[in-house]
Amino acid sequence: MLKQTLKRSFQSTSAVFTNAAKPANYGQPIASTHGYLMSDTELTPGITTHEYEQRRKKLVNQLNPGDSVVCVSGQVKMMSQEIFYSFRQATDFNYLTGFQEPDSAVVIERDDSVPRGYKMVLFVRPKDPQVELWDGARTGLDGAMKIFQADEVSGCLEIPDVFLTPLQSKPTSSLASFLKNTLRAHKTVYASHPNLPEKARRRVSSFSSSTSHAKALVDYLSSAIRGQGTSEGDSVLSTLGLPNVKPLGPLVQRLRAKKSIAERTLMRNSGRIAGMAFRDAMGFARAGLTEHQVAARFEYKCAMAGSERQAYVPVVASGANGLAVHYTANTMQIDENDMMLMDAGCELHGYNSDITRTWPVNGKFTQPQQDLYQAVLNVEKECIKLCTEEKGVSLNYIHRESVRLLGKELKQIGFDQMRYGDLERILYPHYISHPLGMDLHDTPSFDRSQKLEEGNVITIEPGCYVFPSDRFPKWFHNIGVRVEDDVLVGKHAPTVLTQEAPKEVADIEQVCEARVGL
CATH class of the missing domain: 3.90.230.10 (Creatinase/methionine aminopeptidase superfamily)
Known part of the structure; x- marks a missing residue:
C-alpha cells in the first residue's frame, strides 16, 4: 500500500509541473490539481459529485415542501494565542457539500417546482489576496460555483434574487441577512452547527428545547461572521420563529x-x-x-x-x-x-x-x-x-x-x-x-x-x-x-x-x- 502510494506520487510529479498546479488556486484538492489522488468524477477523494447530489436529494426527501436546512461549517480552533489546530470540517456539512473550508454554510430548501427538488445556496469566504498571501488559497465564490455545482443543472432560474441560482455561492457575511429575509416563510428550519454541545444535540429533539437550539444557532452566526453585532443576531433570532427550528443532525445521521x-x-x-x-x-x-x-x-x-x-x-x-x-x-x-x-x-x-x-x-x-x-x-x-x-x-x-x-x-x-x-x-x-x-x-x-x-x-x-x-x-x-x-x-x-x-x-x-x- 505504501509503495503504491509513493509510486503514484512520483509518477504524477511531471504532470503537476506541466499543469502549473502550484501554487494552489483552491482551498482543497480537486481533480485537476490532484489527479494522483482523485478521478475527474470525484468531488473529494473517493466520493463522486453525483454521490453528494444523491445525499442531498435523500435528505430533501425527508422534508416537507417549504422546509429548509441550514448547515454550517466548522471553525478554526486555536491552541494558544495565534497558534491554531489543524482544521477539520464539521461532519454534517462535509457530508452534504464536500466543501473543506471553515466559516462556510449551506442553505437547502425543498422546492418541488425545480427538476432536482431543491434549491441550494452555498456561503463561502471570498477570495482575498492579502489573506491568501499568508494562509494559502481560498476557493472563493467563482471556484465554489464552478466546482460544487451539480452537473445535471445548468443556467439560472427565473426566481427572486434572494434565492439566486439553484446553487449559488455568496460571501459568508451575508448569511445572517439571508436567513432574516428568507426563513420567516419556511414551515420548519432544520439546523446543524458545531457550536451546539453534544448533550444539547441529544436533547433538542424535543419541541420544548427548540428555543435553545435556535439561540445556539444565532450565537454561532454572531461569532462566526466578522463584524456582526449582537443586535443583528437578536434580529435574526426573532425572525426565525423559535418553535420551527429543529435539529438537523438526526436526519443527516440517518443517512450516514x-x-x-x-x-x-x-x-x-x-x-x-x-x-x-x-x-x-x-x-x-x-x-x-x-x-x-x-x-x-x-x-x-x-x-x-x-x-x-x-x-x-x-x-x-x-x-x-x-x-x-x-x-x-x-x-x-x-x-x-x-x-x-x-x-x-x-x-x-x-x-x-x-x-x-x-x-x-x-x-x-x-x-x-x-x-x-x-x-x-x-x-x-x-x-x-x-x-x-x-x-x-x-x-x-x-x-x-x-x-x-x-x-x-x-x-x-x-x-x-x-x-x-x-x-x-x-x-x-x-x-x-x-x-x-x-x-x-x-x-x-x-x-x-x-x-x-x-x-x-x-x-x-x-x-x-x-x-x-x-x-x-x-x-x-x-x-x-x-x-x-x-x-x-x-x-x-x-x-x-x-x-x-x-x-x-x-x-x-x-x-x-x-x-x-x-
Whole structure:
C-alpha cells in the first residue's frame, strides 16, 4: 500500500509541473490539481459529485415542501494565542457539500417546482489576496460555483434574487441577512452547527428545547461572521420563529448510518492502513522505548500510506497502564515483560478506523497472558459473527452476549471468586461497540436498541482489566486486554475492515519475532 502510494506520487510529479498546479488556486484538492489522488468524477477523494447530489436529494426527501436546512461549517480552533489546530470540517456539512473550508454554510430548501427538488445556496469566504498571501488559497465564490455545482443543472432560474441560482455561492457575511429575509416563510428550519454541545444535540429533539437550539444557532452566526453585532443576531433570532427550528443532525445521521459502496471502500482502505501500521508497531515496540515513540511510529506509518491525520489520541499503554481504558499520557518507558495495549486508528479522506490490539513486548505470551488474551479474543470473534442483518440483533443484544460469553470464558481460566457486579463494573466496564464512519463515535443519534442493517459499520471491542484483588487470580493481576476490529454489517455475513492487524496468538508472536529497525 505504501509503495503504491509513493509510486503514484512520483509518477504524477511531471504532470503537476506541466499543469502549473502550484501554487494552489483552491482551498482543497480537486481533480485537476490532484489527479494522483482523485478521478475527474470525484468531488473529494473517493466520493463522486453525483454521490453528494444523491445525499442531498435523500435528505430533501425527508422534508416537507417549504422546509429548509441550514448547515454550517466548522471553525478554526486555536491552541494558544495565534497558534491554531489543524482544521477539520464539521461532519454534517462535509457530508452534504464536500466543501473543506471553515466559516462556510449551506442553505437547502425543498422546492418541488425545480427538476432536482431543491434549491441550494452555498456561503463561502471570498477570495482575498492579502489573506491568501499568508494562509494559502481560498476557493472563493467563482471556484465554489464552478466546482460544487451539480452537473445535471445548468443556467439560472427565473426566481427572486434572494434565492439566486439553484446553487449559488455568496460571501459568508451575508448569511445572517439571508436567513432574516428568507426563513420567516419556511414551515420548519432544520439546523446543524458545531457550536451546539453534544448533550444539547441529544436533547433538542424535543419541541420544548427548540428555543435553545435556535439561540445556539444565532450565537454561532454572531461569532462566526466578522463584524456582526449582537443586535443583528437578536434580529435574526426573532425572525426565525423559535418553535420551527429543529435539529438537523438526526436526519443527516440517518443517512450516514448506512454506508454507500464508496464509503465502504474508503473505510476498508482506512482499516487496511491502520492494520498494517499495527503490524509494524508490534515488531517495532521493545523494552527501553517509550510509549510515545511507539505512537509516533504508528502515526508515521499511517501518514506515509496516505492518512491525513490520526482518528483520535492513541492509547499506547504498557504493563499496568493498560488497566485504564482511555490511558493517553503515553509517557512511560516500556519494560521487557510488559503486555502492550494499543488503541489507535487513522483518518483517510474523512473516514476513520479504530483498532485495539494487545501483545507481549518480548514477543512471547506467558501462559497467564495467553489464557486471558484468548478469552477476550474468543468473545470478540463470536460477537463479530452476530453482525449481520439476517441475525436481526441490536448493539444492546451484542453487548449482553459479550458479557455472558466473557463470564463463561473467565470461569474456565480460574475466575471463580467473583462477586456480583465484578464483571461489568471492574473487569469489563465499557460497552462492546459504537458506530464508526466520518466521526469516530459516528451518528450519536443511532439507537443501540435498533436492529443492525446492511451497510452499518460498527466496532466490536470486548476487554478485560484485572486489578490486584484477592477475588481475581493473582497470576492475572495488572494485565489489561482489549481486542477491537471495525466491522461492516452485511446481509448474511460481516466483513472485518481491519483484518491486516494480527490478532491470533501465533500471528502476533510471528510478527513480534520479525523485529523491524528503529
